[in-house]
Each structure stands twice: as C-alpha cells, then as structure tokens.
Amino acid sequence: MKYGIAIFPSKPVQDEINSYRKRYDPHYALIPPHLTLKEAFEADDDTIYELITELKHIANEQEPFTININKVSTFAPVTNTIYLKVEPIQELDDLFDKMQTGKFPKNMEYNFVPHITIAQKLSHDEYSDVFGSMQMKDIKLQDTVDRFQLLYQLENGSWTVYDSFVFGKEYV
Template sequence: MNYGIVIFPSKKLQDIANSYRKRYDPHYALVPPHLTLKNVFSADDDQIKDIAGKLSVISKKYDPFNLKVYKVSSFQPVNNVIYFKVESKPELQGLHDDMHNQNFMGDEPEFAFVPHITIAQKLSNDEHSDIFGSLSMLGIDHEEIIDRFHLLYQLENGSWTVYETFRLGKEQ
C-alpha cells in the first residue's frame, strides 16, 4: 500500500490554497492542501506498524512550531509547480531529515527539501507562465502553530486519508 507523511495547515490556509488548487491542481479532489514531509512510499501491514512506532518517537523530539507562509514561488524550470513558500525552520528540517535517515525507510529524497504547499501543478509552460505571473503578485503572509503531522495512506480511487496522527512535543 502507498503511504506519505504530511502536515495539514489550518482550515484558513487550506481554504486560501484551495481557492487556487480547484482551478490549477488536478490533485485537488485527492488530498487536502499539505506540506509533504515524506513523499509516497510503499509498505505492508507489518512494516507500517514499525514505521508508525518510529514516527511516534520522532514526534516526541520536536515541540510545536510556528509555520510561516510568505510568498508564492515556483519550481520551474525543474517542473511547472507553483506553491506557497514556507519559511524553513529547524523543526521542519529535523522532521524531514529524521524521516529520511537509515533508521527509517533508508531512501534518499529525490529533491532537496523545500518546505511548500502546492497550489498549481501539471501546467503547460504557457499556463505556468501566465498563472505564475498573476499569482506571484499575491500578497501571502500567514502564520500559525503546527502541533502535529499525519501518516496518510492512498485509497483505491487515488485519494488519500489519515492512517494515524502524531502530536508534536515531549508532554503527550
């Protein structure tokens, strides 16, 4: 089965992201707006129980932290993805790194970790240029406290749902 690990922002930020995603993101109906900590990976039932145990340990290493979204950016020319840029924090980097070390799943991420929330993807070059031109003028300035992350699994129809939620902090 396919799994992934994400942070879901507040409903307020999800609503802002979805106002663009419903027009520019073909994955709009499959998963809510999110910040990916670990991309899609496969695991069987026994492996996922072990992974969930490791995620529980990881969650206790980090306290809740401030998430700041401060501009619209793009991954072009690597790919035509437009996103809300999230300020890098030691907690975010640590969570990402812990989920990619040899004691976890052992696989290296395909790209360097750039904290973000996707708002448009799978665009042609012309679409990307037009949409990014207008969205990059948006003023986005949002802050909130993040106190949990989620292990998701993929359903047969391609959509994603929560398998387990992990609260951050030592006092759980």
Template sequence: MKYGIALFPSKKIQDLVNSYRKRYDPNYALVPPHLTLKSAFEVTDEDVPRITEELRSIAEITPPMKLAIRKVSSFSPVNNVIYLKVEPTEQLLQLHDRLHNGSLNSAPEYSFVPHITIGQKLSDDEHSDVYESLKMLDVKHEETIDRFHLLYQLENGSWTVHETFLLGKDCK
C-alpha cells in the same frame, strides 16, 4: 500499500490554496492542501506498526513548530508547479531529516523545499500566466503546527489519514 507523511496547515490557508487548486491542480480532489514531509513510499501491512511506533518517537522529540508563509513561488523551469513557499525553519528541516533516517531511511527524490502546492502539471503558457498573477498576492501568514500525519493511498488514488502524531513529549 503506498504511504506518505505530511502536515496540514490551518483551514484559513487550506481555503486560500483550494480556491486556486480547484482550477490549477489535477490532484485537488485526491488530497487536501498539505506540506509533504516524506513522499510516497511502499510499506507492507506487517511493517505499519513498527513505522507508526517510530513516528510516535519522532513526534515526541519534536516540539510544535512555527509555520511561516511569505510568498508564492515556482519550481519552473524544472517543473511547472506553483506553490506557497514555507520558510525552512531549523525545526522543520530536522523533522524532515528524522523522517528519512532509521527504518524510514530513504533519500528524498528532490531537495527539501517546504511548500504547499497551488497548481501543477500546467502548460508553459498557463504556468507563466497563473504564476505572474499569483506572485502578486500579499501572503504573510504564521501559525503553530503541533502534529503531522501518516497518510495512505486508496485504490482510487486519493489519500487519507492513517494516524496523526502530536508533536512534543507532553502530547501523548
């Protein structure tokens, strides 16, 4: 089964992102706005308990962290993806690294650029038009994130939370 690890921003940011995702992201109905910490990976049912235990350990040593969003950006010309850029804090980078080591060891497909997708799979012209419009948004948002989530993919392609992991040793 496919699993992934993500964190979800506040409802305020999810509402903002979804107001655009409805039109510009074909995955809108499959997963809420999120920041991917570990892309989809295959896990057998027998391995899930071991992985969840490792994720609990990672969460325990990771303090709650600040999530800061300052602007709209794009991965163009590599991909026609428009996103909210999340500041790559040391804590966020460490968490990402921890989720790619140990029994979760894998090389990420792309360099880690913390972001929350607004639109993807756009034509070149649509990407250019939408990006030019959205990059003028004055996005200045900060919040504290105190959890991440192990998600799994259902047969219809949608993602749902398998387990939530609270950050910090006082969050057991």
C-alpha cells in the same frame, strides 16, 4: 500499500490555499493542502507498524512550532509547479531529516524545499499566466504546527489519514 507523511495546515489556512488550488491543481480533490515530510513510499503491514513506533517517538520529542507562508515560487524549469513557500526553519528541517533515516525508506528524490503546492501539471502558456498573476498577490499566512499525519493512498488515487501524531504527546 502506498504511504506518505505530511503536515496539514489549520482549516483557515487550508481554505485560503484551496482558493488558489481548486482551479490549477489536478490533485485538489485527492488531498488537502499539505507540506510533505516524506514522499510516497510502498510498505507492508509489518514495516508500517515499525514506522509508526518511530513516528510516535519523533512526535514525542517535538514541540509545536510556527510556520510562515509568504511567497509564491516555482520549480520551473524542472516542472511547471507553482507553490507557496514555507519559510525554512530548523524544526521543519529536523522533522524531515528524521524521516529519511533509520527504518524509513530511502526514497528522497529531491532536496527538501518546504512548500505547499497550489498549481501543477500546467501547460507552458498556462504556467506563465498563472505564475505571473500569483506573483502579484501579497500572501502572508502564519500557522502553528502541532502534529503530522501518516497517510495512505486509496485505489482512486486520493489520500486519507492513517494516523495523526501530536507533538509532545506521550505515546506508549
């Protein structure tokens, strides 16, 4: 089965981000707005149970933190993906790093750029128009992060939560 690990912003922040995503992100119906901590990977049941133990340990040691989302950016020319930049902070970097070591699969394709995708798979002309108009928006979002989610992919391509890991909670 295919799994991933992500942070979902609060509902008000998701609603704001979805107002941009619904028109330009073909994955809009497949997964809510999210910040990816671990790219999609394959795992069997035994492996996932081992990883859940690791994820509980990581969550136990983590305190809630605040993220700031305040800029539209792009991965062009590599891809015509437009995203909201999440200001880099040590807590995010540390969480990401912990999920790239130990028993976690070594599947990191790109350097970690904290972001929430709002548009992807656009034609070149559409990308230019959307990015140009999005850059003019004054986006200032702030959110408190107090958990992350282990997700799995369904047969229809959508992603759903397998388990949530609340920061500072004592898992057994």
